[in-house]
Structure formats: structure tokens, C-alpha cells
Amino acid sequence: MPNGVPHLLPVIVVVPIVVAALLVAISPHVSRYVVEAVAAATALGIAAVAGVVASQTMHGRVVSWLGGWKPDREHTTVGLVLVADRLSAGLAVLIAVLMTLALVFGWRFFDEVGGHFHPLMLLFLAGMEGFALSGDIFDMFVFFELMGAAAYALTGFKVEDRTALQGGLNFGVVNSLGAYFSLTGIGVLYAQTGQLQLPLLAKAVDERGLSALTVLAFVFVLAGLLTKAAMVPLHFWLADAHAVAPSPVCVLFSGVMVELGLYGAARIYWVVFEKSIPHEVVRQAFVVLGTATAIVGAVMCFLQRHLKRLLAYSTIGHVGLFLVAFAMLDDEGTAGLILYVLGHAGAKSALFLMAGVVLNRYGSVDEIDLFGRGKDARVMPWLFVVAAVALSACPPFGTGLGKDIAETATVKAGYAWLPALFTIVSAVTAAAALRAGLRIYFGLGDVPSEASEDEATSGSEEQPEADLRRVPLTMVVPICVLLAGCAALGVIPGFAEHVGKAAHVFLDRDGYVSQALANTPAASVPHIAGMHWTTLGLALGSTSGVLSIAIAFASLYARRFPAAVRHLSGVVALPVRAVRRVHSGHIGDYVAWFLAGLAALGALIGLPLR
Amino acid sequence: MTRSWRYAIFFVGAGLIAALYVIGVYGMPHFGSTFHPYRDRAVPAAVSHRTANVVSAVNFDQRAFDTLGEETIFFASVIGAAALLRPSKEEREQHSPSQGGHVMASTRFAGYVLLPVTLLVGFDVVAHGHLTPGGGFQGGVVLATGLHLLYVAGRYESLEHFRPVEKFEYGEVTGALAFAGLGFAGMAIGGSFLANVIPFGEFGQLLSAGTVEVFNFAVGIEVSCGVVVLLAHFLRQAILLRGGEASRS
Amino acid sequence: MSYYAYFVAGWLLLVGCFGIVRSRNLVHAVVSLAIAQSGTYVLLLGVGYQRHATAPVFGSTTKPNLSVVDPVVQALTLTDIVVAATVTALLLALAIQVAKHHDTVDPDQLSALEG
Numbered sequence: 014m015p016n017g018v019p020h021l022l023p024v025i026v027v028v029p030i031v032v033a034a035l036l037v038a039i040s041p042h043v044s045r046y047v048v049e050a051v052a053a054a055t056a057l058g059i060a061a062v063a064g065v066v067a068s069q070t071m072h073g074r075v076v077s078w079l080g081g082w083k084p085d086r087e088h089t090t091v092g093l094v095l096v097a098d099r100l101s102a103g104l105a106v107l108i109a110v111l112m113t114l115a116l117v118f119g120w121r122f123f124d125e126v127g128g129h130f131h132p133l134m135l136l137f138l139a140g141m142e143g144f145a146l147s148g149d150i151f152d153m154f155v156f157f158e159l160m161g162a163a164a165y166a167l168t169g170f171k172v173e174d175r176t177a178l179q180g181g182l183n184f185g186v187v188n189s190l191g192a193y194f195s196l197t198g199i200g201v202l203y204a205q206t207g208q209l210q211l212p213l214l215a216k217a218v219d220e221r222g223l224s225a226l227t228v229l230a231f232v233f234v235l236a237g238l239l240t241k242a243a244m245v246p247l248h249f250w251l252a253d254a255h256a257v258a259p260s261p262v263c264v265l266f267s268g269v270m271v272e273l274g275l276y277g278a279a280r281i282y283w284v285v286f287e288k289s290i291p292h293e294v295v296r297q298a299f300v301v302l303g304t305a306t307a308i309v310g311a312v313m314c315f316l317q318r319h320l321k322r323l324l325a326y327s328t329i330g331h332v333g334l335f336l337v338a339f340a341m342l343d344d345e346g347t348a349g350l351i352l353y354v355l356g357h358a359g360a361k362s363a364l365f366l367m368a369g370v371v372l373n374r375y376g377s378v379d380e381i382d383l384f385g386r387g388k389d390a391r392v393m394p395w396l397f398v399v400a401a402v403a404l405s406a407c408p409p410f411g412t413g414l415g416k417d418i419a420e421t422a423t424v425k426a427g428y429a430w431l432p433a434l435f436t437i438v439s440a441v442t443a444a445a446a447l448r449a450g451l452r453i454y455f456g457l458g459d460v461p462s463e464a465s466e467d468e469a470t471s472g473s474e475e476q477p478e479a480d481l482r483r484v485p486l487t488m489v490v491p492i493c494v495l496l497a498g499c500a501a502l503g504v505i506p507g508f509a510e511h512v513g514k515a516a517h518v519f520l521d522r523d524g525y526v527s528q529a530l531a532n533t534p535a536a537s538v539p540h541i542a543g544m545h546w547t548t549l550g551l552a553l554g555s556t557s558g559v560l561s562i563a564i565a566f567a568s569l570y571a572r573r574f575p576a577a578v579r580h581l582s583g584v585v586a587l588p589v590r591a592v593r594r595v596h597s598g599h600i601g602d603y604v605a606w607f608l609a610g611l612a613a614l615g616a617l618i619g620l621p622l623r
Numbered sequence: 624m625t626r627s628w629r630y631a632i633f634f635v636g637a638g639l640i641a642a643l644y645v646i647g648v649y650g651m652p653h654f655g656s657t658f659h660p661y662r663d664r665a666v667p668a669a670v671s672h673r674t675a676n677v678v679s680a681v682n683f684d685q686r687a688f689d690t691l692g693e694e695t696i697f698f699a700s701v702i703g704a705a706a707l708l709r710p711s712k713e714e715r716e717q718h719s720p721s722q723g724g725h726v727m728a729s730t731r732f733a734g735y736v737l738l739p740v741t742l743l744v745g746f747d748v749v750a751h752g753h754l755t756p757g758g759g760f761q762g763g764v765v766l767a768t769g770l771h772l773l774y775v776a777g778r779y780e781s782l783e784h785f786r787p788v789e790k791f792e793y794g795e796v797t798g799a800l801a802f803a804g805l806g807f808a809g810m811a812i813g814g815s816f817l818a819n820v821i822p823f824g825e826f827g828q829l830l831s832a833g834t835v836e837v838f839n840f841a842v843g844i845e846v847s848c849g850v851v852v853l854l855a856h857f858l859r860q861a862i863l864l865r866g867g868e869a870s871r872s
Numbered sequence: 873m874s875y876y877a878y879f880v881a882g883w884l885l886l887v888g889c890f891g892i893v894r895s896r897n898l899v900h901a902v903v904s905l906a907i908a909q910s911g912t913y914v915l916l917l918g919v920g921y922q923r924h925a926t927a928p929v930f931g932s933t934t935k936p937n938l939s940v941v942d943p944v945v946q947a948l949t950l951t952d953i954v955v956a957a958t959v960t961a962l963l964l965a966l967a968i969q970v971a972k973h974h975d976t977v978d979p980d981q982l983s984a985l986e987g
Contacts, residue, residue, distance in 0.1 A: 027816075031804075037702060080815060080819070081809070091668045091681075092686075129703075130706070136698070136702070152688060152689055155955070158955045159695055162962060163699050165703065165959075172707060172711065172969050175974055178969045178974075179970060189959050193909050193911075194885070197881070200915040201647065201915070208660070224650050225643075228647065594624065605636065609632050615640065648882070651919075654876065654878070662920075662940070662942040662943060675931055676928075678943045678947050682951075686944075690951070693951045697957075697958050703962050755929060
């Protein structure tokens with residue numbers, strides 16, 4: 014391995030911090046276009062550097078011990094380590110690419126932006142990169158908090174908007190509380206083992222084996238990470254934050270920040286706890302929690318009239334599917350998860366950008382208020398439809414391929430009903446987005462009555478960030494790039510094979526430990542079977558696409574259905590209304606559910622191990 | 624959700640979590656035990672780099688990247704608070720003459736006496752961070768709050784006079800850039816980011832411990848200027864800004 | 873006595889959560905969050921303590937030796953305190969703006985984000 018590449022790892026994390034500091038100093042003196050150009054160029058540069066690191070990871074993990082402290086002959090050390098394997102390097106590239114696209118989109122997005130937005134975005138970038146690349150559990154906590162601090166400020170950024178402040182507060186309090194529980198777990202783990210670096214922690218936890226303390230540490234450490242990943246019932250903050258944050262920021266939240274929470278949980282499980290806590294227990298727990306997350310997300314998504322909250326709940330629904338795919342705990346499930354995450358990032362980010370365009374052009378994100386307002390648009394309507402179909406995971410999009418591989422893994426693990434869950438949840442969430450797009454841009458469907466949806470948060474109070482007559486190219490190009498990327502992932506031959514190898518390396522914890530501590534050369538990665546479309550997958554994917562269109566049209570023309578069918582839907586109204594009333598926007602409720610959710614995770618992991 | 628439902632869910636959840644915690648904690652080493660493997664490695668490492676304060680060695684030498692992250696969190700929060708507390712379009716700054724009431728002569732005298740003392744103590748805490756308990760963060764906060772004795776024991780106008788916010792923002796940026804720059808210097812000279820590349824000197828002397836001392840200063844500058852800027856935004860919100868949709872006097 | 877410090881830490885964490893759950897004032901909720909965090913300080917410092925050991929600072933009177941309390945947890949706690957202070961500052965800034973725009977800081981009356 015050439016000597017220079019490990020040095021790039023701290024560069025990826027620190028350069029955005031340096032540029033952010035410089036921008037704070039110079040932004041009162043230069044025009045905003047200079048600031049925007051510098052920020053976008055920095056993000057693009059980081060993407061390029063991360064790309065170099067990613068290509069180097071094909072030959073083995075890139076390990077960077079910092080501060081000059083390397084492991085000694087007994088393989089112990091006091092220093093900190095950054096480790097990039099194929100998956101974390103790929104995540105680093107994804108983070109920087111999404112940040113670049115968001116900053117390019119933001120070029121004409123804000124009427125006035127002040128000197129704070131771009132430094133905060135760059136610090137957010139640094140936090141995410143540091144979290145993805147870190148190899149030390151306390152270092153992960155520090156960068157998790159950096160992500161959080163920048164995110165809270167960015168969420169509440171539109172201070173004139175009343176809902177933005179409340180959304181930012183809910184987000185801040187719940188995520189910070191989760192982080193403090195994680196820190197408690199780190200403290201307990203440190204007390205038991207005396208280590209903080211992941212490779213050393215792995216060996217120490219192996220030696221001690223399974224005990225109540227191991228379970229306590231696992232549950233607490235995962236508290237903060239699963240809060241960030243928006244697992245039910247730790248998910249309430251996500252819709253509030255997405256509803257009010259500026260659209261470029263939502264792109265990053267849904268596209269990669271939430272997935273980073275899941276990545277952190279998976280990394281800590283696989284490196285530290287995999288040999289101590291049995292696979293069956295973890296699989297059972299996360300299948301249950303993932304299914305609950307998927308169902309709640311899909312149901313709440315369908316009930317929304319606020320476009321950005323709709324998309325936020327659809328993210329929660331997809332996170333449920335990601336959790337289930339992770340729970341399979343094998344190469345195939347993880348590879349399907351990675352592909353689904355990448356495809357979802359493309360489709361969801363495009364949808365959020367389009368929601369931003371809608372807000373600025375028509376002054377509202379309320380689906381009912383915007384009925385038919387977009388009929389004169391030329392390109393946007395079709396992009397919206399394409400993005401919604403991509404979200405339904407139908408072939409040939411990357412989401413479909415990821416869903417296919419994940420479903421194969423679930424069937425192989427013995428859960429024959431999970432493909433049905435995947436199909437239905439992706440169809441329902443896509444149907445909601447499609448319904449919104451058809452209403453806004455094509456004016457299809459019965460004219461909605463105002464009285465019908467008074468429980469939901471209306472989207473008509475959002476403040477536009479700028480006044481748009483025509484949609485500028487800097488907004489259309491990122492949307493097209495994202496959709497093209499999502500489609501390409503499902504079609505490019507060989508890409509899925511790379512993803513399979515990345516999954517295999519991610520699950521190889523012995524390789525992680527030995528490469529980090531002893532610099533052993535990397536083992537060659539075997540060929541991973543099953544990284545392609547299957548006939549069942551193509552069928553289920555197409556079903557999902559067709560089902561989403563059918564559900565969207567059924568919902569648009571619901572009044573034309575005979576009374577008997579509508580009476581049937583009244584049966585499910587009571588539990589649905591209960592679920593909806595739980596989402597109250599009240600910070601006390603969120604914290605109560607946080608503790609209940611943590612207790613559920615503790616019960617699911619701890620009780621079978623008694 | 625009603626209050627009673629909320630409490631019910633809370634108590635069920637907290638009860639189960641508490642049970643898990645209690646059962647788990649009984650497996651931990653006793654309070655006051657001698658099992659500290661990381662300490663057994665950290666202390667010799669600090670001594671080998673001639674740093675008398677082992678906590679500073681851990682913070683600025685062994686786990687310096689964590690400290691970089693931590694001071695970046697601080698930097699992000701100051702910018703974030705500035706963004707969140709920025710005046711809205713209708714708000715204006717208004718200096719009203721009889722603000723804050725009347726300060727007793729003895730308080731004002733105590734303020735004048737304690738101000739230079741506090742600044743000196745703060746500077747001492749920063750400068751001796753590698754030798755005695757303290758360091759950049761602690762000393763920086765002492766310096767910043769010491770400056771605000773001008774407001775506590777005097778008037779807000781005196782504080783404003785000595786505290787041009789823009790200059791302090793530049794100071795904060797300088798501290799952050801110095802930390803990162805020193806890290807890159809470590810990469811260039813010592814082969815690894817944030818490596819300790821200045822000669823270590825004699826154990827216990829002022830000029831010892833290599834880069835730990837310089838990092839201390841960088842952090843001290845950043846934190847003191849940052850806290851001043853942070854308090855400036857909060858004080859401006861509370862004292863000066865008037866107008867807007869809900870004016871509260 | 874051997875686990876008392878850890879129980880205090882757990883108690884602080886849960887009491888802080890309870891404070892947020894029953895809070896009628898956003899500033900009170902933010903301070904309760906800070907109390908929950910102080911539980912983590914107690915845990916970390918309690919983990920690092922060793923009986924009859926001295927502080928990990930050497931000088932003319934204390935020669936370097938291994939009978940000191942754990943310096944690593946003290947460094948972790950320092951980081952933790954800085955994180956707490958900064959998060960509290962951000963949340964209080966948000967609370968101030970909420971007070972200005974909603975004319976209330978009572979979570980029960982903030983109903984803009986239902987459903």
C-alpha cells in the first residue's frame with residue numbers, strides 16, 4: 014500500500030473544518046457567490062479525496078493511527094485510529110457527493126443566507142465524515158455530537174418560522190438524550206474492559222464473554238445510534254426536523270445522516286459484540302423492531318398532507334426495511350441493505366429537492382393547498398413521477414436491486430413473509446409521494462375538501478426561502494444527477510458485485526482487528542454469489558411499482574368507491590387514529606417513548622439470554 | 624397524549640431500564656478498584672513525552688483527534704447560536720439609558736479589583752496546562768467570564784466598549800486554524816497527523832511536553848474568544864433587541 | 873458501598889429524563905437534559921477512581937508512578953463537559969426564539985407539529 018493514502022483520512026475530516034473557519038472570517042467581506050463557490054468546491058474536493066481512498070480499499074483496509082502512536086509488540090496502544098474499509102470509504106464518498114449536490118442546489122435557493130449557513134454545512138460534513146471513518150468508540154461519540162450540533166442549528170435555521178424552532182428543539186433534546194445514554198454505555202464498557210479503540214475493545218469483550226453487563230453496554234450504546242437511525246419508537250424527532258429544515262439540509266438528513274446511525278450500530282455490533290451476543294437473539298430483536306418501524310412509517314406517511322413530513326415518514330418506513338435487512342446478519346442481507354440505502358439516497362434526495370422547489374415556487378408544501386397549482390410546469394412533473402416510482406423499488410432502479418437481494422437473504426434465513434412486507438411498505442410510501450405529485454402537478458383526483466384532514470400538520474405555514482419564477486438549472490441538474498444515479502445503480506454490471514464484497518469485508522471482524530493492530534495484509538475477498546436480479550425479485554419489484562400506482566389512484570379517487578369499500582376502511586381507522594395521536598409534537602411524549610423503546614430493545618435482547 | 628398516559632409509558636420504560644442497569648452494574652469492577660489497563664499505558668506514555676499533567680497528555684497528545692473534534696463542536700455551537708440568535712428583519716438594537724438598575728459602589732470596586740486578577744489567573748491556567756490541572760478549555764472560560772465582570776459589576780456599555788465582537792470572532796477562527804495547522808505540521812514533520820514534533824524538554828519545566836503546550840494556547844485562544852462571542856449574542860438578545868412580532872421589555 | 877457511585881449516575885440519568893417528561897417550561901427541559909448528562913460525568917469519574925491513589929499530575933513532590941486515578945476518564949469527562957455546554961447553548965438559543973415567536977415556553981401549548 015503506498016504510504017500517502019492513510020494520511021488522506023484525517024485530511025477528509027479536517028479540511029472542511031479549516032475551510033469553515035476561513036469562511037467565518039472572510040464572509041463579511043466577500044460576496045455570497047464566493048462563499049457558495051468555495052463551500053461547494055470544498056465538498057467536491059472531499060468527494061474526490063474520498064474516492065481515492067475508496068479505490069485504495071479494494072486492496073485492503075486503509076488504517077491511519079493518529080498522533081504518532083502505533084500499536085506496539087503486544088498490539089496495544091494509547092492512540093486513536095481511523096479505519097476505512099470498502100463500506101466506510103464508500104459512505105465517505107456518498108456523504109461528500111450529497112453535500113456537493115445540496116450546496117449546488119442551494120446556490121439560488123436562499124434569498125439571503127448570511128454568513129452562517131455554509132460554515133455550518135461544512136462542519137456537518139466534517140462531523141459525518143469523522144463518524145464514518147472513526148475506529149474508536151469515544152471518537153465516534155464526539156463526531157456524533159458534532160453532527161448533532163451542526164444539525165440542530167441547521168434545522169432551526171429559519172428563525173422566523175415558528176415550527177422550525179420547535180422542530181429544532183425536539184430534534185436537539187431527543188438526539189442529545191440518546192447520545193448521553195450511548196456515553197453511559199461507553200462508560201460501562203470502559204469499566205469492564207479498560208479499552209476505547211474498537212479493535213482493542215473487540216478483543217477485550219471476546220475475552221469476557223456474555224454477561225448482563227455486556228447486554229447493558231450493548232443496549233445503552235445502541236440507544237443514541239438507533240435514535241439517530243429513527244427506529245420506532247425513537248423516531249418522533251425525524252418528521253419534526255425534516256418538516257422545518259431547509260430542503261438542502263433535508264437531503265443530507267434523509268440521504269445519509271439517518272443511515273449513518275444504522276451504520277454506527279452495525280459497526281459496533283459486528284466489531285465489538287458479534288462474538289458475545291448470539292446472532293439469533295439480535296436477528297429476532299431487529300426483525301421485530303424493523304417490522305414495527307416499517308409499518309408505522311408507511312402508515313403515517315400515507316396520512317400526511319405536508320409534503321416534507323410525508324417524505325420524512327417514508328424515510329422511517331424505509332429505515333424499518335433497512336433494519337430488517339441488517340438483521341439477517343449475512344453477506345447477502347448486508348449487500349442488499351447497502352444497495353437499497355444508495356438507491357434510496359438518490360430517490361429521496363431528489364424528492365426533497367423537488368419539495369424545496371415546490372415551496373419556493375408556490376409558497377406552500379401542503380398537498381391539499383397545492384392542488385393543481387403546478388400544471389404549467391414542464392420538466393418537474395415528470396421528474397417527480399420518476400422519483401416516486403424509483404422510491405417504490407421497481408426495476409431497473411438501484412432501490413429495486415437492493416430490495417431483491419435483501420429479500421433473497423430473508424427467504425434464505427427462513428422469514429418467508431418478509432418479502433411481502435418489503436413490497437407493501439415500499440409500495441405504500443411511493444404511493445403517497447406519487448399521489449402528492451399527481452395532485453400538485455397534474456391536478457388529478459377529486460377536489461379535496463378542507464375539513465377532511467384537520468388532525469395533520471398543514472404545510473401552508475412554511476416560509477419560502479426565495480422567490481422563484483422559473484426553476485434555475487442549478488436546481489434541475491442535481492435532481493437529474495440523483496435520479497440518474499439511482500437508476501444506474503440497478504443497471505451497471507458489476508457494481509452489485511462490488512457491493513457484495515464491501516458487505517463481506519464489513520462483516521469480517523477478525524480482518525478488521527488484525528489489520529488495524531498488526532497490519533497484516535488483507536485476505537482476498539471471495540466471489541459473493543447472488544449479487545444480481547432474480548426472477549422473484551423482478552416480479553416483486555414490478556408488483557411494488559404497479560401497486561404504488563394503483564394505491565395512489567385509489568386514494569385520489571377515493572370518493573368514487575362504493576360505500577361498502579369505504580366502510581371497510583373505517584375498521585382500521587381507530588388504530589390508525591391512535592397511532593397518529595401519539596405523534597403529538599410534545600417533547601415530554603418523545604422522551605417517554607424513547608425510554609419505552611430502549612426498554613423494549615433491552616427486553617428483546619436480554620430476556621432470551623437469561 | 625394526555626399527561627397520565629405519558630407518565631405511565633415513562634414509568635414502565637424507566638423501570639425496565641433501571642432493572643437492566645442494576646443487574647448489569649453488579650458485573651462492573653468495584654468502585655475504587657485497581658483495574659485500569661488504559662491508565663497503565665497512558666501514564667508511561669505521558670512521561671516518555673515529558674508531560675507532567677497526564678490528563679493534558681491524554682487530551683492533547685495521545686487522543687488529540689478527540690480534542691480537535693471537541694473544539695470543533697464548540698466552534699460549531701458558537702456559529703449555530705449566532706445563526707439562531709440573529710436579529711429578525713424588524714428588530715433593532717436600542718440602548719436605553721437606565722438599563723440594569725443601579726450597581727452598588729462596593730460591587731463596582733470588587734469588580735475593578737478582581738478583573739485583572741481573574742484575567743491573570745485565567746492566563747496562568749492556560750499557560751501551565753501541561754504542568755498543573757487546567758488547560759486551554761478551563762483557562763479560556765475563566766478569561767472569557769472574567770471579561771464579563773465589566774458587565775456584572777459595571778454597565779453593559781463598558782463591556783461593549785472593550786469587546787468588539789468581530790475581533791473576537793477573528794480570534795476564535797485563529798485558534799481553530801492554529802490547532803488544525805499544528806496537526807498538519809505534525810503530519811509533515813512527524814509523519815502522522817497531530818504528532819508531537821516539538822522537542823520535549825525537561826520534565827516539569829515550563830517549556831516541556833512539546834506540542835501539548837502549543838495546543839493548549841490554541842485552544843485557550845479559541846475558547847476564550849468563542850465564549851465571549853457566544854455571551855455577546857445572548858446578551859444582545861436579552862438587553863438590546865427591541866421590536867419584532869413579540870416585543871418583550 | 874462498592875456500587876453506590878454507579879447507582880447515583882443511573883439515578884441522575886433517569887431523573888433528568890423524568891424532568892423533561894413532566895416539564896412545563898422549555899428552559900426547565902433543557903436544564904433537565906443537562907442533569908441527565910451530569911449522570912454521565914459521575915459514571916465516568918466513578919469508573920476511574922482508585923482508592924488511596926493520587927491525582928494524575930506529577931511535579932516536584934510527586935514522582936511519576938502508576939498509583940494514580942485514571943487520567944483517561946478525566947479527559948473524556950472534559951470533552952463531555954464541553955459538549956454539554958455547547959449543546960445547552962444551542963438549545964437555549966432555540967428556546968429564546970420560541971419564546972419570542974410563540975409567546976409561550978410551555979410544551980403543552982406548542983402544537984404546531986402534530987400528526
